[in-house]
Every structure is written in C-alpha cells, then in structure tokens.
Amino acid sequence: MGVIIDKELCIGCEQCVDACPFDAVEMKREVPEVSDACTLCGSCADVCPEGAITVPEVERAQDDRAAEAKGVWVYAEVRAGQMPEVVAELLGQGRRLAEQLDVELGAVVLGHGLDGAAGELFAMGADVVYAADDPRLADFNDDIYCQVLARLIAEYKPEVLLAGATSIGRSMIPRVATAAATGLTADCTGLAIDPEKRLLLQTRPAFGGNIMATIVCPSARPQMATVRPRVMKRGELRQGAQGRLVTVSLSDEEKSLTKVLEVVQSLEENVNLTGADVVITGGRGVGGPEGFQLVGQLAEALGGVVGATRGAVDSEWIGHAHQVGQTGRTVAPKLYVALGVSGAVQHLVGMQGSDTIVAVNKDPNAPIFDVAHYGIVGDLFKVAPAMLSRLKQLRGQG
Ligand SMILES: Cc1cc2nc3c(=O)[nH]c(=O)nc-3n(C[C@H](O)[C@H](O)[C@H](O)COP(=O)(O)OP(=O)(O)OC[C@H]3O[C@@H](n4cnc5c(N)ncnc54)[C@H](O)[C@@H]3O)c2cc1C
Known part of the structure; x- marks a missing residue:
C-alpha cells in the first residue's frame, strides 16, 4: 500500500514536494501525486502542516526499530586465525561513536578455536564481546556467518554495525543488511554522529569520486557501514581490560549449504600496501614499465613498497x-x-591519510601538491636519482 493523501485536507502548500528526498512527489492539479520512486520514508507526512498525508503503518514500524535499537557493534572478522588490523581501527572509531551516543561498544566474533579473541577485543576497546565458537564456523562461509550475525542483530538490536570493507566484509555484510532489512553504506571514509537524531552520518565518495556524499539511514536499524582498512585510526590498546563476554551457541538449523573443501592461497602478487609504513608510488609520469624500476629502487632504499x-x-x-585509490587499496x-x-x-581518497606526503611532479599546478607536505616541482628522472644518491651518501656517513 502506498502513501495516502487526503485531498480534502491538502492546502497545496507543496512542502511535501520539497521534503521528498527521492523527488517522488509532484503537484498535479494542485494536489500532490506520489510516483513509484517513493520509498515510504515518511518525510512528506512529517512536514505536512495539515496532517493530510498518511504513510502505511507497516513501514512506519521501522521507527520503532530505531527507538528500540541500542549500542554500537563492530564485526570482528577472523582470517586464518588472526584478526586483521581493520578490526582495531573499527573498534577505535566505534568507541568514539559509542561515547557520543552514550552506549556500549560491542564486538561480534565468529569462528572456531577463538581462544584469546575476546581478551584481544576488550583490549581494543570493546565493552561486550559476542563470541560464537563452533566447528561449523571453522571456515568462512557467507551463508552460515550471515545467518548467525543476522540472528544476533535481531536478538540484541544494535543501532550501528561497522565492518571492514575486506573481501570477507564485502561478501557477507550486504547479505546481513538484506537479512536485517536495513541499509548499508559501503567503503565509508568518514563516520560521525548527529547527536540530536542519533543518526550515523556515513560519508563516502560518490559519482566516480567527484563528490563526497553523506548518507543516513533514518529509520531502519542497525545503521550499517563498511570501512576499508587504514581509513580510521585505531584506539589506544587497553592491555588487560575486562568486559562482558556473551557466549553464543549455534542452533541445529544454523548450518551451511556449502562446504569448504580446501583453501588455496592466491597466486596473484601479494603486495602488503595497506600495512606498509613507506609507500613509493609511480604514476603515468614514470613513462612506462621501466620507469617502475626507479620507483622500486627508491622503495627498496627507504624500506617501503611500490604503489x-x-x-x-x-x-x-x-x-x-599495487594500485592505490578508490578502486585500489587505501594506505x-x-x-x-x-x-x-x-x-x-x-x-587522493586512497592516500591522503598518510602522515607525510612528498610529491614530485613537473607541473606546478598538479593537484597532488594540494595534499603534499613537501612538493618538488621537477623531472622525477632527475629528482628520484638525486634522492637515491643522497640516501646512499647519508648511509655511508652511518
Ligand atoms: C570510478 C573511477 C575510479 C578510479 N579509481 C582510481 C584509483 O583507485 N586510483 C587511481 O590512481 N586512479 C583512479 N582513477 C583514475 C583517476 O581519475 C586518474 O585518471 C588517475 O589517477 C591518473 O593517474 P596518473 O596520476 O598516473 O596520470 P596522469 O593524470 O596522466 O598524471 C601524470 C602526471 O605525471 C606528471 N609527469 C609527467 N612526466 C613527469 C616527469 N618526468 N616528472 C615528473 N612528473 C611528471 C604530469 O605532470 C602529470 O601530473 C579512477 C577513475 C574513476 C573514474
């Protein structure tokens, strides 16, 4: 059932037209008409001064979900028995959000043989850890992981859920959002709280990276976002911190339809870009594949990796x-x-969080200089060898 407009009450003020975020309301013969673009979000009904607009109750029940939901959660993925760095980064950001909302910070960890995981998560800032340790979770498998996380969401009703935009997160989290009938903003580069409305403000590049869009999920819960590794800063480690551990058991019905027979390591080149302390990146200015030899030499001399x-x-x-950026790695x-x-x-969205940025470009107006801390206008084929020889000289001096 769609939006109902009481034509007797409507005064034709058009406030509903302006309020609709989806341009779904149009005035026709001085009465609003709602198109198929309507998502039943209720913005039109909220602004109508005459109470002439009614949104079906079933959809408005989403608002009750918002009122009931409490707590910020982080999905703490485990890969080959290890928690990747992004978990600490999400807990660091999650703590800041939880403090603003004045709620607990929870971490959910699923797997098998999770000894010590809860302690690690408390140390990273979690107040409460929901841990499901079961042989059925030994290998990552979308369907069962999704079932268990969606069940926990339905049971405990967090208002925010953050996950890493890793291959596991990208595979599983959209399914969880669908199961929880909520929205998801992928690859966020900024997260903040609107304290008045308790909304998560989820910022990410949009339209090919040409604008930064801030997205909200006004009524469905949890508000879900994924964040790439190295985008958020990890919090202080609280060694020995204690918290509340909730042990989660799997039901008989929770099982996977597929079975992992073998895990094969990718034969693709494995470049640890995200974890590197030094990244030397070459662009089209290096002129060809041979130009990357010079980039590689500088990376080697500085103990870094090539981007x-x-x-x-x-x-x-x-x-x-090796690619850095929106469709590559964030460093x-x-x-x-x-x-x-x-x-x-x-x-820039993939590297501007770097502590120190040095740019070499022969064009003084190149936009890289807007984010660089040190800019050298010049030919990289002169500047990079000069850097190498200076490094050699400094090392020679001990
Ligand atoms: C949806 C989408 C996603 C994208 N994702 C990414 C992404 O993840 N990562 C990414 O990098 N790009 C991405 N791009 C592409 C991006 O828009 C640019 O096209 C790309 O970053 C340009 O690469 P570049 O700087 O190497 O080349 P150019 O823009 O061609 O710049 C080359 C630079 O080298 C300088 N130069 C030339 N010769 C020399 C020399 N001898 N010495 C010094 N300087 C020299 C020039 O002055 C110039 O500034 C994406 C684009 C779209 C639309």
Whole structure:
C-alpha cells in the first residue's frame, strides 16, 4: 500500500514536494501525486502542516526499530586465525561513536578455536564481546556467518554495525543488511554522529569520486557501514581490560549449504600496501614499465613498497595489486612519495591519510601538491636519482 493523501485536507502548500528526498512527489492539479520512486520514508507526512498525508503503518514500524535499537557493534572478522588490523581501527572509531551516543561498544566474533579473541577485543576497546565458537564456523562461509550475525542483530538490536570493507566484509555484510532489512553504506571514509537524531552520518565518495556524499539511514536499524582498512585510526590498546563476554551457541538449523573443501592461497602478487609504513608510488609520469624500476629502487632504499596509480595500472605497466585509490587499496603510511602522479580525487581518497606526503611532479599546478607536505616541482628522472644518491651518501656517513 502506498502513501495516502487526503485531498480534502491538502492546502497545496507543496512542502511535501520539497521534503521528498527521492523527488517522488509532484503537484498535479494542485494536489500532490506520489510516483513509484517513493520509498515510504515518511518525510512528506512529517512536514505536512495539515496532517493530510498518511504513510502505511507497516513501514512506519521501522521507527520503532530505531527507538528500540541500542549500542554500537563492530564485526570482528577472523582470517586464518588472526584478526586483521581493520578490526582495531573499527573498534577505535566505534568507541568514539559509542561515547557520543552514550552506549556500549560491542564486538561480534565468529569462528572456531577463538581462544584469546575476546581478551584481544576488550583490549581494543570493546565493552561486550559476542563470541560464537563452533566447528561449523571453522571456515568462512557467507551463508552460515550471515545467518548467525543476522540472528544476533535481531536478538540484541544494535543501532550501528561497522565492518571492514575486506573481501570477507564485502561478501557477507550486504547479505546481513538484506537479512536485517536495513541499509548499508559501503567503503565509508568518514563516520560521525548527529547527536540530536542519533543518526550515523556515513560519508563516502560518490559519482566516480567527484563528490563526497553523506548518507543516513533514518529509520531502519542497525545503521550499517563498511570501512576499508587504514581509513580510521585505531584506539589506544587497553592491555588487560575486562568486559562482558556473551557466549553464543549455534542452533541445529544454523548450518551451511556449502562446504569448504580446501583453501588455496592466491597466486596473484601479494603486495602488503595497506600495512606498509613507506609507500613509493609511480604514476603515468614514470613513462612506462621501466620507469617502475626507479620507483622500486627508491622503495627498496627507504624500506617501503611500490604503489601505483590507476593510470599506470591501466597502461599495464604494473599489476593491480599495487594500485592505490578508490578502486585500489587505501594506505596510510608514515611516508608516501608520489612520483609523476597528478593527484586525481580517486587517487587522493586512497592516500591522503598518510602522515607525510612528498610529491614530485613537473607541473606546478598538479593537484597532488594540494595534499603534499613537501612538493618538488621537477623531472622525477632527475629528482628520484638525486634522492637515491643522497640516501646512499647519508648511509655511508652511518
Ligand atoms: C570510478 C573511477 C575510479 C578510479 N579509481 C582510481 C584509483 O583507485 N586510483 C587511481 O590512481 N586512479 C583512479 N582513477 C583514475 C583517476 O581519475 C586518474 O585518471 C588517475 O589517477 C591518473 O593517474 P596518473 O596520476 O598516473 O596520470 P596522469 O593524470 O596522466 O598524471 C601524470 C602526471 O605525471 C606528471 N609527469 C609527467 N612526466 C613527469 C616527469 N618526468 N616528472 C615528473 N612528473 C611528471 C604530469 O605532470 C602529470 O601530473 C579512477 C577513475 C574513476 C573514474
């Protein structure tokens, strides 16, 4: 059933037209008409001064979910027995959000052989840990992981759920959002709280990275967001911190339809870009695959790894595993050196959290200089060798 408009009460003020975030309300013969673009969000009914608009109760029941929901949760993924760094980063951010909302910070961990995981999560900032340790969860499997997490959401009703935009998160979390009948904002680069409405403000690049959009999930709960590794800062480690452990048992019905027979390591080049302290990136300015030898030499001299722009990757000068940016990896090293990189916004979103950015570009107006702490206007084929020889000289001096 759609939105009901009482034509007798309507005064044709058009406030509903302006309020509709989906442009679904249009005035026709001085009366609003609602198109198929309507999501029954209720914004029109909220602004109508005459109470002429009614949104079906079944959908408005979402508001009750918002009123009931409490707590910020982080999904703490476990990969090959280890929790990746993004879990600590999400708990760091989760703590800031939980403090603003004045609620507990929860962590959910699923797997088998999880000894010590709860302690680690308390140390990373969780107040409460929901742990399901069961042989059926030994290997990551979307369907059973999704069933268990969705059940916990239905039972405990968190208002926010954060997860890593990792291969596990990207695979499982959209299914969880669907099962929980809520929204999900993927690859957020900023998360904040609207204290008045208790809404999670989820910021991410949109329209090919040309704008930053802040997205809210006004009524369904939990408000779900994924965040890439190295986007948020991890919190202080609270060694020995204690919290509340909730042991979760699986029901007989919770089982996977598929079975993992074997886990095979990817043969693709494995570049630890996200964890690196030093990243030396080459862009199209390096001129070809041979230009990356110079980039590699500088990376080696500084104990770092080689990054690349999409421009260089698309030109097939280097593999995608090296790509930094919106469709590559997000990095936040101590030192980021950009050689022949123009600084397109899609590149910047993947590296502007770096502590120190050094850019070398022959174009003084290149946008990379807007984010660089140190900018060198010049030919990288002169500047990079000069850097290498200075490094050698300094090392020679001990
Ligand atoms: C949806 C979408 C997603 C994208 N995702 C990504 C992404 O994840 N990562 C990414 O990087 N890009 C991404 N892009 C592409 C992005 O828009 C740019 O096209 C790309 O970053 C440009 O790469 P570049 O800086 O290497 O090349 P260019 O823009 O061609 O810049 C080359 C630079 O090198 C300088 N130069 C040339 N020769 C020299 C020299 N000898 N010495 C010094 N400087 C020199 C030039 O002045 C120039 O500034 C995406 C685009 C879209 C639409």
